Amino acid sequence: NAGVTQTPKFHILKIGQSMTLQCTQDMNHNYMYWYRQDPGMGLKLIYYSVGAGITDKGEVPNGYNVSRSTTEDFPLRLELAAPSQTSVYFCASSYLGTSYGYTFGSGTRLTVV
Amino acid sequence: AQSVTQPDIHITVSEGASLELRCNYSYGATPYLFWYVQSPGQGLQLLLKYFSGDTLVQGIKGFEAEFKRSQSSFNLRKPSVHWSDAAEYFCAVGAKQTGANNLFFGTGTRLTVIP
Numbered sequence: 001n002a003g004v005t006q007t008p009k010f011h012i013l014k015i016g017q018s019m020t021l022q023c024t025q026d027m028n029h030n031y032m033y034w035y036r037q038d039p040g041m042g043l044k045l046i047y048y049s050v051g052a053g054i055t056d057k058g059e060v061p062n063g064y065n066v067s068r069s070t071t072e073d074f075p076l077r078l079e080l081a082a083p084s085q086t087s088v089y090f091c092a093s094s095y096l097g098t099s100y101g102y103t104f105g106s107g108t109r110l111t112v113v
Numbered sequence: 114a115q116s117v118t119q120p121d122i123h124i125t126v127s128e129g130a131s132l133e134l135r136c137n138y139s140y141g142a143t144p145y146l147f148w149y150v151q152s153p154g155q156g157l158q159l160l161l162k163y164f165s166g167d168t169l170v171q172g173i174k175g176f177e178a179e180f181k182r183s184q185s186s187f188n189l190r191k192p193s194v195h196w197s198d199a200a201e202y203f204c205a206v207g208a209k210q211t212g213a214n215n216l217f218f219g220t221g222t223r224l225t226v227i228p
Contacts, residue, residue, distance in 0.1 A: 004156070040122070042203065043217040044156075058215065079200075090156055098145055098207035098216055099164060104156035 002026050006091050006105035013081045013112045021076040021108050023091030031094040032074040033102065034066065036087040043090065049074055050097075081112045086087075115140045115204050119219035127227050134189040134222050136204030145207035146187040147216065148178055152200045155220050163187065173196070179221075199226045 007022045025032065030051050045058030049068040063085055065077040065098055068113040074093075088109050092102040116139040126132055138144060147152055149157040161172025168180040179188045187204060201223045205216040 040220055042117075042220040045215055048215065092157075101147065101159045101162055102157075104149075104158070104214065106154070106156045 001017070004091055004105035006089075006092050006108050008108060009106070010109045011111070013078070013110060015076065015081060015083065015112060017081050018077070018079050021064060021078070021089055021091075021110070023074045023076065023105060024072050025074075025091075025093040025103070026072065027093060027095075027103065029093035029095050029103070030071070031097050032068065033092045033094075034064070034074070034076045035090045035092065037086050037090060037107075046076065046089075068081050078110075083112050086110060086112045115206050115208065115217045117204050117217055119202075119204055119220035119222050121222045122220070123223045123225065125225040125227060128196050128223065129193050132189075132191045132194045132198070132224070134202050134204075134224070136187045136189065136219060137185050138187065138204070138206045139185065140206055140208075143182070146178075146180060147174065147205040147207065147220075148173060148176070148187075148189050149203045150174075150200050151203065151221075160189070172205060193222075194226055196226045196228070199224055 004025045033048045034046040035042050044060045047066040049055045055066050088107050090107050091105045094100050094102045118137045122215045147162045148160040151157045160176050163170050163180045203221045204219040206218045
């Protein structure tokens with residue numbers, strides 16, 4: 001059982017470029033989340049999804065987009081990358097939301113230069 | 114609005130010593146409360162959670178936490194720390210309302226264990 005898998009683990013992006021961070025889970029979880037983690041700031045929610053075809057903004061959605069075409073996959077798209085998007089990105093999933101706890105992926109460390 | 118405060122950015126303890134990591138939350142009702150641990154280069158792993166009932170909850174790796182409503186606290190404890198416990202620890206609060214789908218995380222406490 002792989003859990004939540006994120007790719008890539010590391011990436012360097014140039015300012016203005018775009019990229020997609022991949023996230024897939026094999027636990028048949030309905031809820032999926034994207035967080036970013038900055039030093040001393042904890043985790044901030046970017047976007048979340050309660051099921052295929054349904055997404056919603058979190059605390060810090062600007063500069064990002066998501067889609068959820070299947071239960072398993074929840075990619076995060078960065079358009080026109082900026083240095084402020086340098087961060088560690090975590091994908092998480094949950095069976096039915098907060099009360100069930102979250103399973104996290106191992107993260108993607110992204111640097112925008 | 115929900116918020117979580119972890120007042121200690123960094124704690125150093127000797128191996129075998131006891132540990133207490135502090136967490137205070139702000140929330141309008143009784144929340145769901147969680148402790149997560151993050152080892153270097155890894156994602157977050159759930160240590161324990163409190164929903165209701167007994168205010169002392171047991172978790173994995175010998176950790177426990179106590180919910181104190183009067184103090185809005187959910188401190189994490191371990192009686193004897195092992196070198197492998199060195200990591201970053203995050204407290205999180207979640208809403209109990211139906212449809213709420215977010216955890217609010219504290220800024221974390223980094224634990225260093227010295228021999």
